Amino acid sequence: MQIGIRRPANLFGHPTDQTVQFINSDLQFDDKYKNAAATKIAFGHFPLSFTASTPKGETYQIVFANNSFSTYICGHLHAKISSKLWWLHELTIDGNEEKKLLRSFWEWELGDWKENRFARILSIDKGAVSFTDFRLSNYKSGFDTRVVITYPTDSRSMNLAETGGALIRNDINALIFSSQGVLNVTARVFDSSREFRIVEEIPLLPKSGHNLYQYQYPLFHAKWNAETYKSDNPTRYWVQVFVRDSDGREISSEERPFSVEGRGVIQSFHLLKYLLLGVRWEDLYSFLLWSNLGFLILLLTLPKVMHHFVQRSVTCQNWYHPFISYLIEGSRNRLIWFSMVTYLFWLIYMPWLWGYAMSENGEITPMYLSGWRIKDGNNILKYGGIGKVDLMVITLPFLYCVVTPMVLLIHGLFAQQGRVCASNWARKTLLAASGLVCLVHFKMCSNLMLAYGFGPVAMSLALPWAPPLLFIVSIYNTMIL
Known part of the structure; x- marks a missing residue:
């Protein structure tokens, strides 16, 4: 849009044709001339549901789908309505030889720092994009230990495929951010079909070459037999990482369901999410x-x-x-x-x-x-x-x-x-x-x-x-x- 209008008539984002064309051409250039595959993430202020099309009818959704984006992260709504506003966009685009291709990407709404003190740690682990949200309720007193599981990803809000087909990885990784020494890191796997009983405990060690007490290297890693956890149900197995620091405190991550095959949970209908993120x-x-x-x-x-x-x-x-x-x-x-x-x-x-x-x-x-x-x-x-x-x-x-x-x-x-x-x-x-x-x-x-x-x-x-x-x-x- 050529000029900004004052509230309340500033509900939408207005991209120009030049902006959309520049982003699209820049991404196509990278795909054509760079050998390494890139994980693509976009940051913007407005949700896509509140982003208008350009004068020529172009939209960011088509650009993201055509260029195989993983995630679009936005703000605007913040945490006033909900702290878990996520939406999986699925679009059908034209492929080669007149074939239709189904492309999907996630949209994750950020919480706000100003009023609710929400922060987000975003991680990319060999193409797997995940995040952890937390609230700094009393940030002046110091930074509490934070645990971010980078792989496996959450099957509810991070996996793209509903039918699986992803490459099975035999590793589990977590980032530990702590101002104290880290003494022990353990991942526990639970089976929801058996009343969430623990089926395996896996010790995580610092990534090869990193000393346990060198806090500037927060990545912890372990190998596991991922074939054991293959399942048609993407929420059957859950993982949680536990950390014990030098003060004797035990800190844990949130439990998350995972699918080693990359299956995603079919989104149930939520009217609020649909109105805010699913409606154009x-x-x-x-x-x-x-x-x-x-x-x-x-x-x-x-x-x-x-x-x-x-x-x-x-x-x-x-x-x-x-x-x-x-x-x-x-x-x-x-x-x-x-x-x-x-x-x-x-x-x-x-x-x-x-x-x-x-x-x-x-x-x-x-x-x-x-x-x-x-x-x-x-x-x-x-x-x-x-x-x-x-x-x-x-x-x-x-x-x-x-x-x-x-x-x-x-x-x-x-x-x-x-x-x-x-x-x-x-x-x-x-x-x-x-x-x-x-x-x-x-x-x-x-x-x-x-x-x-x-x-x-x-x-x-x-x-x-x-x-x-x-x-x-x-x-x-x-x-x-």
């Missing part, structure tokens, strides 16, 4: 936006068409459903109906509000449904459609929580006045619901004023003032008619 919000936003606008257009135009046929046909007047009567009565007032139709098309084609989109002391710019439009000093459009998908944090709540309820409630007020649902409690309910919608609307406008300036937003007609004015006029008309 850029595509979903378009669907949610236009389905709502289509519903509103149908809600406003269909009653007029039905009203026309009902007036001309006595038969239709005798059998139409009360809900149809509700819609027809809600559209009888031409002034209100025309005002709502005009307002809806204004939201589609005209600016919603004005505000300081870039900075507090910047230019006042209009916000359209298609994005912010920024002009230069000569009043000539310089940037158009800026932050279009980011506006979902404004447009979707406004359409779903204010505009749609407003249209339905105004229909209800006129239907109640027309004796379709005539009762005192019905009108009180409609008025209470209208007040609640106005309260939600007021809260949204307050947040936008804090974000983009009180004056410009307050002087905008469409978003802050139109809904309450339509409510007031509708309530007044249903009282005096």
Whole structure:
């Protein structure tokens, strides 16, 4: 994106075509001219679900899949929602001779250091990528001993293959970070099918040539018979490493399931993970936006068409459903109906509000449904459609929580006045619901004023003032008619 927009409309990352093409060409150059195979890891701020496609439709997912990435590590969401946000991306890409290839890579969300003091140790062991997260709750008092199993990897969040096929390795490795002397390191293997009984204890020694007390060499290693642990179940066998330091303390790693064949656990459906990492919000936003606008257009135009046929046909007047009567009565007032139709098309084609989109002391710019439009000093459009998908944090709540309820409630007020649902409690309910919608609307406008300036937003007609004015006029008309 050419220019940054202030919160809250900064939800997405916006790569450019040049950035994606540069990364792709650079990776292809490395694959072509370097002999050694490389383990590829990408670091970014935004999750891929909140990363928009480029103007030409390119995405990082395709680049990562085409270039056999292992992992994409991101931030943005931090640990506010969950400390275990991991997602396995699987994409089908074009291969040689018109064959389709299935490529996969992991996306791992980082915890945040600022508020939760999360840290992550990432390791690469002969192409096997793994990590360990921990929290430094009292980092000023010193660094506690940390254990990172670099191989075997966790079959829940680090293995790529669901059917196995990986080269079986007869080694087990762990990194030990400690400010004290390390006296003993032992790996224990558990069998979950036998109530997690210990099936083997394996002593780990410093890597060949390293002294046990030379802390700058934290890699510990052992050989084992990996064939013993072959299993179709990737969570049958678990491993845990125990460390005893010179102070006599015993520290252990987290238990992790492993598969020597590289099998991965088929991900069970978690709604939170799916919404945050599995959904392409850029595509979903378009669907949610236009389905709502289509519903509103149908809600406003269909009653007029039905009203026309009902007036001309006595038969239709005798059998139409009360809900149809509700819609027809809600559209009888031409002034209100025309005002709502005009307002809806204004939201589609005209600016919603004005505000300081870039900075507090910047230019006042209009916000359209298609994005912010920024002009230069000569009043000539310089940037158009800026932050279009980011506006979902404004447009979707406004359409779903204010505009749609407003249209339905105004229909209800006129239907109640027309004796379709005539009762005192019905009108009180409609008025209470209208007040609640106005309260939600007021809260949204307050947040936008804090974000983009009180004056410009307050002087905008469409978003802050139109809904309450339509409510007031509708309530007044249903009282005096």
